[in-house]
Amino acid sequence: MWNLARAALKVRNARRFSMAMPGPCIVHKRGTDILHDPWFNKDTAFPLTERDRLGLRGLLPPRILSFEHQYDRFMESYHSLEHNTRSEPANVVALAKWRILNRLHDRNETLYYRVLIDNIKDFAPIIYTPTVGLVCQNYGGLFRRPRGMYFSAKDKGEMTSMIYNWPSPKVDMIVLTDGSRILGLGDLGVQGIGIPIGKLDMYVAAAGINPQRILPVMLDVGTNNQRLLDDRLYLGLRQPRLEGEEYLSIVDEFMEAAFARWPKAVVQFEDFQMKWAFETLHRYRRKFCMFNDDVQGTAGVALAGLLGTVRAQGRPLKDFVHQKIVVVGAGSAGIGVLHMAKQAILRMRRDHKNMAINNQFWLLDKDGLVTKERRNLDSSAAPFARGSGPGEIEGLSEGASLVEVVKKVKPDVLLGLSGVGGIFNKQVLEAMRDSDSPRPAIFAMSNPTMNAECTADDAFKYAGDKIVFASGSPFADVDLGNGKVGHVNQANNMYLFPGIGLGALLSGARLITDGMLQAAAECLASYITDEDIRKGIIFPSISRIRHITTEVGAAVVRAAVAEELAEGHCDVGPRELMDMSKEETIDYVARNMWYPIYSPLVHEK
Numbered sequence: 001m002w003n004l005a006r007a008a009l010k011v012r013n014a015r016r017f018s019m020a021m022p023g024p025c026i027v028h029k030r031g032t033d034i035l036h037d038p039w040f041n042k043d044t045a046f047p048l049t050e051r052d053r054l055g056l057r058g059l060l061p062p063r064i065l066s067f068e069h070q071y072d073r074f075m076e077s078y079h080s081l082e083h084n085t086r087s088e089p090a091n092v093v094a095l096a097k098w099r100i101l102n103r104l105h106d107r108n109e110t111l112y113y114r115v116l117i118d119n120i121k122d123f124a125p126i127i128y129t130p131t132v133g134l135v136c137q138n139y140g141g142l143f144r145r146p147r148g149m150y151f152s153a154k155d156k157g158e159m160t161s162m163i164y165n166w167p168s169p170k171v172d173m174i175v176l177t178d179g180s181r182i183l184g185l186g187d188l189g190v191q192g193i194g195i196p197i198g199k200l201d202m203y204v205a206a207a208g209i210n211p212q213r214i215l216p217v218m219l220d221v222g223t224n225n226q227r228l229l230d231d232r233l234y235l236g237l238r239q240p241r242l243e244g245e246e247y248l249s250i251v252d253e254f255m256e257a258a259f260a261r262w263p264k265a266v267v268q269f270e271d272f273q274m275k276w277a278f279e280t281l282h283r284y285r286r287k288f289c290m291f292n293d294d295v296q297g298t299a300g301v302a303l304a305g306l307l308g309t310v311r312a313q314g315r316p317l318k319d320f321v322h323q324k325i326v327v328v329g330a331g332s333a334g335i336g337v338l339h340m341a342k343q344a345i346l347r348m349r350r351d352h353k354n355m356a357i358n359n360q361f362w363l364l365d366k367d368g369l370v371t372k373e374r375r376n377l378d379s380s381a382a383p384f385a386r387g388s389g390p391g392e393i394e395g396l397s398e399g400a401s402l403v404e405v406v407k408k409v410k411p412d413v414l415l416g417l418s419g420v421g422g423i424f425n426k427q428v429l430e431a432m433r434d435s436d437s438p439r440p441a442i443f444a445m446s447n448p449t450m451n452a453e454c455t456a457d458d459a460f461k462y463a464g465d466k467i468v469f470a471s472g473s474p475f476a477d478v479d480l481g482n483g484k485v486g487h488v489n490q491a492n493n494m495y496l497f498p499g500i501g502l503g504a505l506l507s508g509a510r511l512i513t514d515g516m517l518q519a520a521a522e523c524l525a526s527y528i529t530d531e532d533i534r535k536g537i538i539f540p541s542i543s544r545i546r547h548i549t550t551e552v553g554a555a556v557v558r559a560a561v562a563e564e565l566a567e568g569h570c571d572v573g574p575r576e577l578m579d580m581s582k583e584e585t586i587d588y589v590a591r592n593m594w595y596p597i598y599s600p601l602v603h604e605k
């Protein structure tokens with residue numbers, strides 16, 4: 001049986017690996033320089049003719065392996081690592097897996113991205129959340145080779161020339177962080193570089209962005225994390241974070257430098273603390289092709305989940321306007337979600353002046369329920385602060401606790417973006433049993449796993465089998481007994497940011513508008529079938545991420561065209577984009593996605 005399965009896999013692999021021959025790739029180096037360049041290195045797979053052409057003869061063992069053979073060899077060593085570490089603690093195993101993948105990444109990118117794409121469900125938790133969080137926390141000790149670019153406060157005035165130190169003449173996607181709010185782990189300073197690297201790995205795997213055209217960036221403006229400042233292995237600037245105009249002048253300089261060199265690039269802001277997330281979004285979104293993933297990507301994914309929940313209740317989508325939603329966490333992500341949900345409700349009601357719109361949202365932060373009575377009410381939370389009088393629930397006052405709010409509101413959805421692990425405790429989850437909804441939804445969206453508001457097991461155990469459950473980091477499905485399964489959805493912005501970036505790039509739009517973001521969210525929301533929804537599946541499997549991203553990317557392109565923002569990409573002009581049908585746009589996006597295959601290398605001086 002095992003042999004038969006292996007043989008079938010081999011035939012399938014042989015087909016996959018003998019796909020269309022790629023065009024030649026020009027290289028300006030020879031010999032060991034090529035072997036040490038992960039963009040071009042093929043390790044033992046260089047054919048003899050190439051070994052001759054590129055001065056590699058004698059620098060490699062004589063046997064030539066196929067790509068397929070190399071792939072199998074890597075997977076075998078990965079599986080034996082899994083086997084050999086099975087009794088080790090989870091963190092040790094996770095880091096060992098990250099190391100083996102990272103070593104391949106450093107050596108041979110084509111093979112790395114092929115194994116990543118083909119095994120995305122297993123490898124995403126290593127290169128992305130949750131392991132990437134652990135990697136950032138341990139970055140000082142794990143650092144071996146640099147990846148991406150570092151711009152520090154000490155580089156002020158130099159960035160326009162520094163940007164030319166990046167070896168690639170073309171860059172399509174930049175992911176930028178200042179390390180100030182890494183997942184739910186707080187200020188990790190320069191160690192946050194792991195996040196842009198992981199996000200860009202997802203861009204390559206999901207959106208088919210060419211890895212030679214991605215750039216992870218760390219803006220090191222200092223850190224307020226005393227533990228890091230005291231750590232002798234810390235690799236960033238040992239100074240407190242810049243604030244105010246000084247801070248903004250660094251970000252301004254980077255943005256000007258990046259767009260001066262690559263005017264058509266897309267910049268994704270990632271894991272900035274709230275005040276800078278909103279400030280920079282406001283400052284740059286009408287000037288540059290950029291978006292903030294934590295504010296806007298998350299909002300779209302959450303909205304798709306909220307709409308999926310309405311469908312799971314067996315109600316028509318327009319019933320979304322009656323859903324009671326409790327959001328825990330009034331940060332960049334929570335506020336972003338509320339704004340997008342509010343926009344969706346306004347569209348459904350087609351009544352842009354309806355001020356009673358916030359009646360269905362309850363927002364909590366570290367001080368409990370946010371009301372208009374809050375002293376020093378943050379301006380971003382103010383539009384969602386509860387008032388008093390009609391529409392308010394008696395006895396729910398300023399600072400009410402989460403369990404009080406859940407008991408009194410009986411919400412359809414309890415959504416956590418607080419970064420506080422376990423805050424949806426037994427009491428809170430049990431209170432969700434009395435929700436007014438036939439299928440209460442619990443979204444524990446904070447990352448990484450230890451920061452999730454609750455585990456999947458606890459959610460089903462205390463809130464009951466009927467719930468719809470989603471978490472930001474992956475959990476295994478829950479065995480509910482009697483052959484029933486509690487489905488775990490992953491509500492993570494990875495379902496949208498690759499398609500938003502890809503769609504913006506391929507449309508040639510100079511800005512990313514609300515319309516483009518809304519199109520992305522709606523596309524994701526409609527991806528799931530009614531049959532899946534009935535089973536509590538509101539997000540597709542991550543193994544379909546390339547397909548999802550193709551569709552989301554096409555929806556973004558079409559929205560840019562509809563808003564007359566699409567200027568075209570490479571040899572496809574705005575007119576051609578405008579004339580494309582939906583299917584043709586999907587095909588256009590799919591054709592522009594990079595796929596890892598060895599290209600014949602041709603040397604040019």
Ligand SMILES: NC(=O)c1ccc[n+]([C@@H]2O[C@H](COP(=O)([O-])OP(=O)(O)OC[C@H]3O[C@@H](n4cnc5c(N)ncnc54)[C@H](O)[C@@H]3O)[C@@H](O)[C@H]2O)c1
Pocket residue numbers: 181182183184185273274294298301328329330331332333334364365366367368416417418419420423445446447448451471472473491492493494
């Ligand atoms: N799943 C996803 O796609 C996704 C996307 C973005 C962010 N996140 C996660 O969301 C979390 C928050 O991100 P952010 O950017 O909004 O952070 P943030 O620091 O801007 O906001 C955190 C908010 O949580 C509130 N909070 C803290 N303790 C609380 C408590 N005990 N009870 C209620 N609220 C409390 C804070 O007052 C603040 O309003 C992080 O863990 C992040 O990883 C997940």
Ligand SMILES: O=C(O)C[C@H](O)C(=O)O
Pocket residue numbers: 128129182183184271293294446447472492493494
């Ligand atoms: O990085 C993630 O997994 C999602 C999100 O961007 C976050 O900050 O938690």
Ligand SMILES: [Mg+2]
Pocket residue numbers: 183270271293294
């Ligand atoms: Mg993030």
